[in-house]
Amino acid sequence: MDPREVQSQENSHQNQSDSRLAIDIGGSLIKLVHFRRSADSTVDSPNDSLATLDVIDNDSAIKGRLHFAMFETSKINDFLEFINSNKLHLNAGGRANDVLPEEKVFVKATGGGAYKFANLFKEKLGIILDKEDEMDCLVAGANFLLKAVHQEAFTYMDERKDFVQIDHNDLFPYLLVNIGSGVSMIKVDGDGKFERVSGTNVGGGTFWGLGRLLTGCKSFDELLELSHRGNNRVIDTLVGDIYGGMDYSKIGLSATTIASSFGKAISDNKELEDYKPEDISRSLLRMISNNIGQISYLNALRFGLKRIFFGGFFIRGQEYTMDTISVAVHFWSKGEAKAMFLRHEGFLGALGALMSYEKQS
Numbered sequence: 001m002d003p004r005e006v007q008s009q010e011n012s013h014q015n016q017s018d019s020r021l022a023i024d025i026g027g028s029l030i031k032l033v034h035f036r037r038s039a040d041s042t043v044d045s046p047n048d049s050l051a052t053l054d055v056i057d058n059d060s061a062i063k064g065r066l067h068f069a070m071f072e073t074s075k076i077n078d079f080l081e082f083i084n085s086n087k088l089h090l091n092a093g094g095r096a097n098d099v100l101p102e103e104k105v106f107v108k109a110t111g112g113g114a115y116k117f118a119n120l121f122k123e124k125l126g127i128i129l130d131k132e133d134e135m136d137c138l139v140a141g142a143n144f145l146l147k148a149v150h151q152e153a154f155t156y157m158d159e160r161k162d163f164v165q166i167d168h169n170d171l172f173p174y175l176l177v178n179i180g181s182g183v184s185m186i187k188v189d190g191d192g193k194f195e196r197v198s199g200t201n202v203g204g205g206t207f208w209g210l211g212r213l214l215t216g217c218k219s220f221d222e223l224l225e226l227s228h229r230g231n232n233r234v235i236d237t238l239v240g241d242i243y244g245g246m247d248y249s250k251i252g253l254s255a256t257t258i259a260s261s262f263g264k265a266i267s268d269n270k271e272l273e274d275y276k277p278e279d280i281s282r283s284l285l286r287m288i289s290n291n292i293g294q295i296s297y298l299n300a301l302r303f304g305l306k307r308i309f310f311g312g313f314f315i316r317g318q319e320y321t322m323d324t325i326s327v328a329v330h331f332w333s334k335g336e337a338k339a340m341f342l343r344h345e346g347f348l349g350a351l352g353a354l355m356s357y358e359k360q361s
């Protein structure tokens with residue numbers, strides 16, 4: 001199995017098939033979710049990690065396990081090989097309806113790649129991608145996680161992670177911010193009831209693209225790893241840099257507030273090679289996370305939403321990213337709005353596509 005595969009919990013997935021496969025092919029990453037029913041009546045002990053656990057729908061006594069996997073979209077051929085060698089598509093998609101040849105396998109798919117790579121899947125694996133709308137899937141996946149998975153949502157600030165109890169009767173409305181290559185901001189009012197109210201093109205793709213150019217990193221993980229060791233104060237101009245180390249307290253700005261991301265590159269009159277890649281990565285991560293947190297808050301404000309859930313693979317469970325987003329939301333909302341994160345952040349779309357099998361049965 002792919003080393004990045006993780007397994008995690010599921011429950012109330014009620015279909016009568018033994019297994020189901022759904023994929024979300026985004027601009028940067030392919031996400032796969034595979035559900036397998038299990039006859040086993042015992043349940044593994046849940047823990048906090050993604051790499052554990054299973055199932056249960058008490059109502060129908062259906063048990064099973066969700067498997068999650070992620071590949072870079074540029075390595076789509078590895079992904080096809082992964083499906084093929086693990087035979088994930090066999091008996092895991094929908095059967096053809098009576099108009100189409102019965103031997104064909106239909107697999108629920110979402111994201112732009114479901115269109116772009118449709119022929120490749122057909123030619124290489126005989127899979128017909130049954131396309132589901134990307135926003136529908138994101139929302140369905142988020143609602144599923146928030147309602148069905150224990151300890152899914154959490155806050156993160158000041159090095160503290162706190163799980164949030166979700167009251168199913170008081171979940172809506174909320175703002176869903178999905179930070180993938182680009183960013184979508186969706187006001188969710190209920191199951192299948194939502195509106196994409198905003199977004200920004202400065203997202204995960206920007207961090208990875210600009211970060212790669214500025215640091216020469218060969219992988220996203222390397223860029224993230226660099227950011228752990230960096231110090232953004234080397235490049236960012238802080239309020240204190242302008243005010244001689246003092247706060248600008250009259251308007252609530254502390255000396256450590258960033259006045260201008262990358263601003264020191266001008267005042268220091270240095271060249272790119274004069275800066276450490278670690279510091280560049282850190283400043284970039286801070287700039288993008290902060291910006292997304294602020295735009296999210298403004299959209300929450302537009303619609304009077306107090307809860308903002310952040311998903312998408314940009315986050316990757318990174319403490320610094322989550323902390324920056326949380327601080328931005330907290331700062332601009334004066335503590336009124338809350339940023340929350342999801343343990344299965346990157347799999348909303350794929351989960352939503354998986355849910356869509358049920359709509360048909």
Ligand code: ADP
Pocket residue numbers: 025026027028029030072111179180181182203204205206207208220221311312313314315316346
């Ligand atoms: P999309 O559907 O647009 O691909 P995702 O939710 O999968 O969106 O997030 C893609 C973003 O996740 C990338 O732009 C990058 O910032 C980040 N990312 C996380 N892990 C990786 C990785 N291994 N390779 C590339 N990008 C990654």
